[in-house]
Amino acid sequence: MSVILVINSGSSSLKYSLIDIEGENELASGLIERIGQPPGAITHTVRPPLNADAVVTMLDASYSSERQVADHEAAFAVMLEQFAEHGPRLAEHPPAAVGHRVVHGGARFYEPTPITRDVEEQIDELSVLAPLHNPANLAGIRAAKRVFADVPHLAIFDTAFHQTLPPAAYTYAIDAEIAAAHRVRRYGFHGTSHQFVSESAAAFLGRDPAGLRQIVFHLGNGASVTAIDGGRSVETSMGLTPLEGLVMGTRSGDIDPAALVHLSRRAGCSIDDLDALLNTRSGLKGLAGRSDMRDILAGVDAGDDAATLAFDVYIHRLRAYAGAYIAQLGGVDVISFTAGVGENAAPVRAAAVATLGFAGVELDAARNIARERGIRRISTDASRVAVLVVPTNEELQIARQTAGML
Known part of the structure; x- marks a missing residue:
């Protein structure tokens, strides 16, 4: 089984999903909210396996609790506890890679990108364009890399799907030198969703x-x-x-x-x-x-x-x-x-x-x-x-x- 762990790290939240990519089945998902605020709210949901005919045989099992979660590193420890206590056990479903949602990739990132130290620095530099999002995304990346040190980590950028915009669509009509110096242009967001929906719509219509x-x-x-x-x-x-x-x-x-x-x-x-x-x-x-x-x-x-x-x-x-x-x-x-x-x-x-x-x-x-x-x-x-x-x-x-x- 090829399993991918998906991480969406917000300023005060950590959303995660464990997905069997071969069958495109979500094995479990969770949300840790109010990180750094008392009390933290924790939800972990386990999805039942499909039978041979791709039919769900049981209802989802959801578990909720509250406790203080100090920071994103503590949130990852809570996530691991949820998998250990409620399943599925990560030892039996080890992630082959971790995919991270990153909101702003500027004009630099147009495809899924392995996260190196240089990429982390560039995500940090782009925080000036997404001060509420990129720093939180980066905190999640760094915490995840400490926990899952032996697997690849890739950044999936919300802006990437819109890198195909033509210049006429992404250019603002302001002084060109100022725009270039401060990277002022249209980037677009929700790209991951727009791509998924457009591909799904085409498949649905054949x-x-x-x-x-x-x-x-x-x-x-x-x-x-x-x-x-x-x-x-x-x-x-x-x-x-x-x-x-x-x-x-x-x-x-x-x-x-x-x-x-x-x-x-x-x-x-x-x-x-x-x-x-x-x-x-x-x-x-x-x-x-x-x-x-x-x-x-x-x-x-x-x-x-x-x-x-x-x-x-x-x-x-x-x-x-x-x-x-x-x-x-x-x-x-x-x-x-x-x-x-x-x-x-x-x-x-x-x-x-x-x-x-x-x-x-x-x-x-x-x-x-x-x-x-x-x-x-x-x-x-x-x-x-x-x-x-x-x-x-x-x-x-x-x-x-x-x-x-x-």
């Missing part, structure tokens, strides 16, 4: 990705949309940072840069004030006081004016990007929705594509509201554009790419 024009909406608390032509990212909504683009849970998305100058001059906002405003007090939360789309939809149903406006602004931005990307692609063959909102909020999907009949989109209302698991089609059989719901699986995509580079 089509070669090379012959498809796709738009993927990754809609979670963070949200982005990508135009994919022939399996290659050609346009994406997030930019230098994950702030640009769509309206998100707490992030503004697109805004006139002069609005920030205005707030600095007239409201006395500092750089840190503006950073906090745009990243933590904007988006759905800024408009309606709630960042969760489920709360927004409940507010809409109750006639809450603020929630209704927040929903309308959110949908307006989705439609604007859909129309722009259809124009950039010269038409579209597949539109996919993924992540927490994209997979579960039927009203969002319906509203987002309601004006796309001109492009050949015809939604099936019954399919859209049906609560089913797995990838599914929600457009009518007559629709010229396939509209899909595709559950994302970034951990599996990271495991695939890690195994592919061994």
Whole structure:
């Protein structure tokens, strides 16, 4: 059995998944939260094995507990304890490699990369572009390399899938020398998810990705949309940072840069004030006081004016990007929705594509509201554009790419 351990290390969390890559079966997964904060929350889930007919014979077994977890190194010790106590035992399923999610790879990293000391230094240097993410990713890498010292460690970058963006798409129209000196350009994020979803959509339809024009909406608390032509990212909504683009849970998305100058001059906002405003007090939360789309939809149903406006602004931005990307692609063959909102909020999907009949989109209302698991089609059989719901699986995509580079 070829087993890959996938690590997603956040500033105060450690998410892990143990995957049998040959059968693409997740053996176990876990999440350690509130690292460095009392008390830490620990969840470990063991997946039952499949029988010969690939049928699950038992329910998942999940174990939860709380305790203080001082740092990422302590979190890895907790993870090992969870495997030893609840299974599967790592001695029986030793990882052949460890794949690490790294948010920002800049323009340097465009494929799964073995993590050397030089690569660690470059990830650290790129922290200036992702100060909330790269330092935490690096802490997880260093802790994991101490625990699993004898296996390869590979970095899978969220920005890598978007390295195929053409210059016209990634270049900002500012002074070229300043942009080059400070690496100011569009990088894009959620690339691992966009790649997984676009490949899964093509496989579901029995089509070669090379012959498809796709738009993927990754809609979670963070949200982005990508135009994919022939399996290659050609346009994406997030930019230098994950702030640009769509309206998100707490992030503004697109805004006139002069609005920030205005707030600095007239409201006395500092750089840190503006950073906090745009990243933590904007988006759905800024408009309606709630960042969760489920709360927004409940507010809409109750006639809450603020929630209704927040929903309308959110949908307006989705439609604007859909129309722009259809124009950039010269038409579209597949539109996919993924992540927490994209997979579960039927009203969002319906509203987002309601004006796309001109492009050949015809939604099936019954399919859209049906609560089913797995990838599914929600457009009518007559629709010229396939509209899909595709559950994302970034951990599996990271495991695939890690195994592919061994």
